Amino acid sequence: RLALSSKGKGVDVLVMTATPIPRTLVLTCFGDMDVSRLTDKPAGRKPITTVSVSLDRLEETIGRIGSAVADGQKVYWVCPLVEESEKIDLAAVEDRHRVLEQALRQRISLVHGRMNADEKDAAMQAFKSGETRVLVATTVIEVGVDVPDATIMVIEHAERFGLAQLHQLRGRVGRGDKPSSCVLLYKGPLGETAGARLNIMRQTNDGFLIAEEDLKLRGGGEILGTRQSGIPGFRIARAEDHADLMEVARDDARLILETDPELKSERGTALRCLLYLFGRDEAIRLLRAG
Structure with missing residues (x-):
């Protein structure tokens, strides 16, 4: 930027x-x-129902996905970054793809970052057209994917994801006029922060x-x-707790910059000293990046 x-x-x-x-x-x-x-959401959009389910109930979840697909629904199944190794991540997503194809007894689309653009486009097109009803993917589908009739998002090992990423992934469904669902599959026991993240996802869109x-x-x-x-x-x-005081400080800082832009007054000299002491003099330009 x-x-x-x-x-x-x-x-x-x-x-x-x-x-x-x-x-x-x-x-x-x-x-x-x-x-x-x-x-406000675009007109006609339905809220997304979000639930969290233990991976101990994986077979039950796959069974329900099978029923939904038989009923004509389209499903995303997202696999996480398991390790800092592309090979292991690739093996994880390919393994889930193979398991789901066997369990659901139908062709399933697969998308991951090591496929070339033509392969990814072909897999996405098959999913969009309804030739396949399930898309297994890594987080490459987090943004820029629009399939309005997709109604279910399954996120495997949801406890590994950050809140923003979970919300972005959930946003791949609920883009049409049909009720949509997001299933957060987690491996217990959950830590305090991971549990809080999943709770927030269930509570709000x-x-x-x-x-x-x-x-x-x-x-x-x-x-x-x-x-x-x-x-x-x-x-x-x-x-998060002192937003009102931040606003007062911001207005004060703005006043100083307008009245003493070179920070040459007695107070400006003190502020310049503080910037130097806290090592902020070199980093100020980064504010402009957003």
Whole structure:
């Protein structure tokens, strides 16, 4: 984004997202991004019913998917990044594809990142046209995939995914006028944070609310840096709890920059010293990236 915005003078940047990452959300607290919320779904869209199911009930889940497919529904089945190894990830998704083909006794589409563009397009086209009713995939389908008559999303090992990614994946269904469902398959026992993530997904379809909960769970990362999660370098302030004070501080900072842009006054000199002490002098330009 920095590279694009530096290609001309006075470049306007519009950032669009279903779920802001915590760092982006924190930037909005500082007034470095103006926020517009689109709170309504397109006309005719139905809410997505989200449930969490233990992987111990995998066979039962596959059976229900079989019934749904027999009833004419289309299903996504997403496999996670199991290891930091493309070979192992590939084996996991191919294994699930093979198991589902045997269990459902029909051809199933497969999409993953190591396929070439033509292979991926052919698999997606078969799914879109109804030639296949189930698509097994890695997270390559997270964005840019639109099959309005797909109504079920199964996310395997949902506890491995972050909230924003879960919400993006769930957004592949519920794009038509039919009721849709999202099944979060998890392997227990769940840790406290993973359990909280799945609870939030069950409770709401609101992307901004999910982003705010993600901020509480993951932290906003570095404001003047590149780390996108974790606890920021504040001693006291918490963006999710002190939004009103952040607004006061932001207005004060804006006033200082308008009245003393070179930070040469007594207070400006003190602020310049603080920026230096906290190592923020070199990182300020990153704010402009969003």
